[in-house]
Amino acid sequence: MENILLDYISKFMPLSEKEKEALLAFDMFKTFKKGAVIFKNRQIPDNSYFIIKGCIRCYYKIEGEENTTAFYTEYEPFTPQCSITENPPEYYVSCVEDSIITVATPELVKIIGEKSQRLRKLGQILTKENNAKFQFSFDEYKIYTPQQRYLKLLKSRPDLFQRVPQYQMASYLGITPQSLSRMRGRILRNTN
Amino acid sequence: MENILLDYISKFMPLSEKEKEALLAFDMFKTFKKGAVIFKNRQIPDNSYFIIKGCIRCYYKIEGEENTTAFYTEYEPFTPQCSITENPPEYYVSCVEDSIITVATPELVKIIGEKSQRLRKLGQILTKENNAKFQFSFDEYKIYTPQQRYLKLLKSRPDLFQRVPQYQMASYLGITPQSLSRMRGRILRNTN
Numbered sequence: 001m002e003n004i005l006l007d008y009i010s011k012f013m014p015l016s017e018k019e020k021e022a023l024l025a026f027d028m029f030k031t032f033k034k035g036a037v038i039f040k041n042r043q044i045p046d047n048s049y050f051i052i053k054g055c056i057r058c059y060y061k062i063e064g065e066e067n068t069t070a071f072y073t074e075y076e077p078f079t080p081q082c083s084i085t086e087n088p089p090e091y092y093v094s095c096v097e098d099s100i101i102t103v104a105t106p107e108l109v110k111i112i113g114e115k116s117q118r119l120r121k122l123g124q125i126l127t128k129e130n131n132a133k134f135q136f137s138f139d140e141y142k143i144y145t146p147q148q149r150y151l152k153l154l155k156s157r158p159d160l161f162q163r164v165p166q167y168q169m170a171s172y173l174g175i176t177p178q179s180l181s182r183m184r185g186r187i188l189r190n191t192n
Numbered sequence: 193m194e195n196i197l198l199d200y201i202s203k204f205m206p207l208s209e210k211e212k213e214a215l216l217a218f219d220m221f222k223t224f225k226k227g228a229v230i231f232k233n234r235q236i237p238d239n240s241y242f243i244i245k246g247c248i249r250c251y252y253k254i255e256g257e258e259n260t261t262a263f264y265t266e267y268e269p270f271t272p273q274c275s276i277t278e279n280p281p282e283y284y285v286s287c288v289e290d291s292i293i294t295v296a297t298p299e300l301v302k303i304i305g306e307k308s309q310r311l312r313k314l315g316q317i318l319t320k321e322n323n324a325k326f327q328f329s330f331d332e333y334k335i336y337t338p339q340q341r342y343l344k345l346l347k348s349r350p351d352l353f354q355r356v357p358q359y360q361m362a363s364y365l366g367i368t369p370q371s372l373s374r375m376r377g378r379i380l381r382n383t384n
Binding site for chain 2: 058060062067069079088089091124127128131134135136137138139141142143174
């Protein structure tokens, strides 16, 4: 569990043994059951999460319908949506599978940053990395058709299709479950 | 020009006269002509921009077609897309109007941060604010239909419709110019 977090961090900044110890001394690892809602609206603002194991889903409830906007799985960090408009739709983050997640509260991030300038710098690097990734996802979503999005996802995150129910996947791709089913059939016929 | 920047900053952190002077001592204000490309692919990576006056557009060129992903106007900060995938499509940021923009290079941000801990903190606050705004835009784009997007944009940024060509606006909303035209006609008929 600890190694997964440290492996991920080492891609951005090699940590000394002392720094690793300092980081792991904090109680950050939490377990959640499949179906558990780990965040709702602004209930717990500003926490940062990192998935050690499992799969979580972000979605909005609009007129009883669930609109899925994101999935996060192993080795992915994420920060939940903080609403910036009036009367935003209901927002949820819940577990698609039993999950182990590190949770860093703003207080904890502050304490870690005060303890070590390098760990503070690490936080900034990770934030920047995530933002670049996120921004590119947005652009990709806008510039590609649902079929292009589907093919790209199939290539970049094939495991998602085994882990996530079809109706959630369709919503994530911005289409109906029926359209997703037809699209899959069409692509399968063309590749056989 | 300077006041616009300082007014914007004061929403997040009140600056002392000395801090204002320190910030304005840097040569950050640049002017660009309508049509000028201010960023292309990874040409000038990691600069941060803030629009004092004018309008800029971000777009990708795919098979000769321009796919518009964002517009920024007065008092809006933005950071251009840095590609994180292999062979990304051609990416551009260009001026829809004559524009005045502050440009902060990573070197400049570093120097400002070293000069004042509070100004470094300010940079972090602005980054966080922008990310929250950006993340919410992404979710909004995903969970609403083109017509809902159009109505929301009409309410939140009515000036854009006067400043931006229709084909760019249609691309930004994720529809064809013909669909946008039909949608406008339909909405107009229903409100009269």
